[in-house]
Amino acid sequence: MSENIAVLGLGLMGTALAETLLAAGHRVTVWNRSSAKADALVAKGATRAATAAEAVAAAPLTIVCVLDYEAARAVLDGADLAGRTVLNLTNGRPAEARATGEWVNGRGGDYLDGGIMAVPYMIGRPGALILYSGPRDVFDRHEATLKPLAEPRHLGEDPGLAPLYDLALLTGMYGQIAGFLEAAALIAAEGRPVREFTETLLVPWLHAMASAQPRWAEDMERGDYATEVSNLEVNRVGLGNLVIAFEEQGVKPDLLLPMKEIVERRVARGHGAEGLPGLIEELR
Ligand SMILES: NC(=O)c1ccc[n+]([C@@H]2O[C@H](COP(=O)([O-])OP(=O)(O)OC[C@H]3O[C@@H](n4cnc5c(N)ncnc54)[C@H](OP(=O)(O)O)[C@@H]3O)[C@@H](O)[C@H]2O)c1
Known part of the structure; x- marks a missing residue:
């Protein structure tokens, strides 16, 4: 089933994630700090959001994949997260994941953390694995949408488990x-x-x-x-x-x-x- 997904951060990994979701038939709204990195994705059918907040508002599920957690928080800061799911695939530490989970929950959003065990060209191919952690029901809600990216492995409810x-x-x-x-x-x-x-x-x-x-x-x-x-x-x-x-x-x-x-x-x-x-x- 086609889902609406926002992808924030279009570096090497974010671009691979957005491309794979598009190829799987999802509607993808993209945003990147330097907007030119969205051009190729828009040419392939993605929708460009003018701001991160606009991208979050466009979809029930937002994937964030930027340099570090500080950047992830900065990117999400102005967005209305109420009723949204944030999946943070940025690489970080267990303590950062737990704090970011509380921060998103405090704004009314659901939070999943993830660890990508693959390099960009492997995304969407056999052998790629993504570790997930966070509430099981939230993961279950999005598992089918996320499956085209990589084999999903949910490790437990504590968001710190995927980075651990x-x-x-x-x-x-x-x-x-x-x-x-x-x-x-x-x-x-x-x-x-x-x-x-x-x-x-x-x-x-x-x-x-x-x-x-x-x-x-x-x-x-x-x-x-x-x-x-x-x-x-x-x-x-x-x-x-x-x-x-x-x-x-x-x-x-x-x-x-x-x-x-x-x-x-x-x-x-x-x-x-x-x-x-x-x-x-x-x-x-
Ligand atoms: N590449 C891999 O093989 C790989 C594998 C597993 C996990 N990861 C993880 O995936 C994440 C992204 O990696 P990548 O390879 O895509 O890196 P990348 O190509 O260097 O891209 C970095 C991204 O972060 C954005 N960014 C950096 N600082 C920012 C800030 N202060 N505010 C807003 N956006 C900011 C950049 O935006 P601009 O384009 O505007 O600079 C760009 O979209 C990292 O956490 C990395 O550890 C990567």
């Missing part, structure tokens, strides 16, 4: 990229082919290692860090060797050093017999 899980997924990604960069630097420093190493060895190895992590997560939930695989004392020696090897090969181990330090700290506290999941105790 978004940040956790990005954290996992950055950790993996850190390992990739160090491994690639080690291989490249010897003049070995990085692409072949990555494709044939590193990626399969990372998949195999990642498959153990649900079991580690169970250990964390139980607080039981006994291991029959590889204890922290062995890892302390292994990471020490790694760092010396990096120095011998003329490669900086900078992204590995925090891991080495935390393992050393945990072992120094007398937990050398535990497995790697026990390191979570040093972080929380």
Whole structure:
């Protein structure tokens, strides 16, 4: 069914969202601070609003996707939110989402937060995921409309949950990229082919290692860090060797050093017999 949706913020991501909603047959009203970014969308059938307030007034559902939450609030500030749903797909922090939810509710509007686990070209294609949080009934009301954007996953009523899980997924990604960069630097420093190493060895190895992590997560939930695989004392020696090897090969181990330090700290506290999941105790 064709719905009326306002999209505020037509950067790379906002434009991809608006285009996908248009392609799905929805009526889309668009607004951007610099209005020229709406031109291509208007040519494809979107309606240009002169102000953000005008766009909000045109549709029961407003999607906001701007640089940060400060900009999102500034954009929504003059609009009448009573009886409207605001879906904020701007990237932010749990505390910002909770505060913005209260702020929208205080103006009579419903609030959903969202975390986009995709880059713009993936929007509307298989593999794209959007995490949502906020009142279940509000999500249910808009789920079908939002489905063309990406696979929707509602995490719970607390609006802070989507940014929490978004940040956790990005954290996992950055950790993996850190390992990739160090491994690639080690291989490249010897003049070995990085692409072949990555494709044939590193990626399969990372998949195999990642498959153990649900079991580690169970250990964390139980607080039981006994291991029959590889204890922290062995890892302390292994990471020490790694760092010396990096120095011998003329490669900086900078992204590995925090891991080495935390393992050393945990072992120094007398937990050398535990497995790697026990390191979570040093972080929380
Ligand atoms: N790109 C991605 O791969 C990706 C993936 C996931 C999530 N996100 C999130 O999506 C959001 C938008 O990202 P993007 O890639 O679309 O960024 P972008 O291309 O740099 O666009 C930024 C948008 O924010 C607007 N903006 C910035 N400051 C503003 C202000 N003070 N008042 C009003 N509008 C303001 C810009 O308006 P002007 O055009 O007038 O400057 C533009 O529409 C970010 O929170 C980002 O983290 C992006």
